[in-house]
Amino acid sequence: MYKDESEYLFENKINEECGCFGIYNVQDASSITYFGIHALQHRGQEACGIAVADDEKIVCHKGKGLVSEVFNNEIITGLKGNHAIAHVRYSTHGSDQIENVQPLMVRAHTGHFGVVHNGQIVNVNELKIELENMGSIFQGTTDSEILVHLIQREEGTMVQKIIKALNRLEGAFAFIILTKDTMYAIRDKNGIRPLSIGVMGDGYCVSSETCAFDVVGAEFLRDVEPGEVIRIDKKGLQSFKYTNNTSKKMCVMEYIYFARPDSVVENINIHNSRKESGRILARKDFEDGNIHADMVIGVPDSSLSSASGYAEASGIPYEMGLIKNRYVGRTFIQPTQKLRERGVRMKLSAISSIIRGKRVVMIDDSIIRGTTSKRIVQLLKDAGALEVHVRIASAPFISPCFYGVDTSSYDELISSRMSIEELREYINADSLKFMTIEEMKEANGHELCVACFDGKYPTELYSFNTNIKNK
Ligand code: AMP
Ligand code: SF4
DSSP states (O other): OOOSSSTTTOOOOOOOOOOOEEEETTTTHHHHHHHHHHHHHGGOOSSEEEEEEEESOOOEEESSOEEEEEEEEHHHHHHHSEEEEEEEEEEEESSSSSSGGSSEEEETTTTEEEEEEEETTTTHHHHHHHHTTTOOSSSOOHHHHHHHHHHHOOSSSHHHHHHHTTOOOOOEEEEEOOOOOOOOEEEEETTTHHHHHHHHTEEEESSSHHHHHHTTTTTEEEEOOOOOOOOEETTEEEEEOOOOOOOOOOEHHIIISSSTTEETTTTEEEHHHHHHHHHHHHHHHHHHOOOOOEEEOOTTTHHHHHHHHHHHHHHOOOOEEEETTTTTTTTTTTOOOOHTTTTSSSSSEEEEHHHTOOEEEEEEESSSSSHHHHHHHHHHHHHOOEEEEEEEEOOOOOSOOSOOOOOOOOGGGGGTTOHHHHHHHHOOEEEEEEOOHHHHHHOOOSEEOOOOHHHHOSSSOOGGGGGGGOO
16 A cells, blocks of 8 residues: 555655464464455565464465565465464565565574564664674564564573563564464553454464454454463463553554554444544534535545545535556556656546536545645646645644654654645645544544654653654
């Protein structure tokens, strides 16, 4: 989902999160896992991998590319076993080198295991220096490797080692670990990244998003709790806490942008929460009494739900004004500056026979750097829109994320340096409105991390702090 590059791919990307998936005690685990990570493909398109265990050993296949590019029938049938973990990656910390592609595999005399991770460890630099000073050698540049080294340095049973290691980590993380015969599902103590458990016959399924459960035929059981380590083995499921110092700070961007509309995050369906955001935006316009428009459109895909909520609440008809070209792959040739200047648009098109001569309310989920909104307003005006009123289904994005969503520095965040009126002028909209943080909570629940909207981070940031410009 390179939606921010609505017209031009590969341009200054904002990174998305990763997707983790696991399955325990289910026949043909690798085929089912293939479909599981396929359903999570929107969370990362850069690389992917599956590790499969058969109670005796664990083997892995991974590579750069989409799930359908890295795996074929032959590879999948060669991965034999009833347990599996898998990952789709969109690099956050760490480059795209192959050593960083997950599952990370550990071959130790104490036993082999694989790890998949979604999120960002914020004391990564401090821990890495400490571990290197003690003799650890890192293969890749990803923060996920830290957990592996910490586990290896601890003593005790596997679960004891994991619990001790987790107590050294700060930040946002969901991990799934698989040994030859046991799986562990883990969430950070603030529950910033999602991870849910499903039941599948006599087995279990673990996933970053519940949309994968529907695809593989698992039934949602519950979310992994903040600070919880769930062990799944032959005896079933057992819960441990690595700390009792927990809180609930689910990343609000899951609701706003990342998650698929059919997923349920912390008991809230994504489509419904987005629709509610649209209703709230309509309510604001109604209260202000200043919107006279012929149609409501949403930017595909993440804003279609909000647009339908806005239309329903305002009584202004919902229309399909923008169409997304779904088959622009990652490997598409990047247009040259000359082609861009000539207006080559690869990803989104406006339907001029619908737009022409109309006053349009255009809903988008967020403005980060402002490039998308500016381009889309232009696209709509080129297609003949009389007026374009932009409504954003979130608050102004003013602070970078340090928890796995690489939104870079303050300088790139347009709302941290422009007022709403300046931004309206910049994107050339006839009007522009955002939600407030309170309204976001009304739509998405109250137990949230909203740090990129209010600058209040739920953890210490350690050396990541140096990236923060004094404002
Ligand atoms: P921008 O052009 O930088 O303002 O990007 C805003 C657009 O990017 C919005 O339309 C969002 O749908 C989309 N978006 C929001 N967050 C992310 C993210 N972390 N990665 C990629 N796209 C995003
Ligand atoms: Fe999500 Fe923003 Fe918090 Fe990062 S800072 S976890 S993007 S809400």
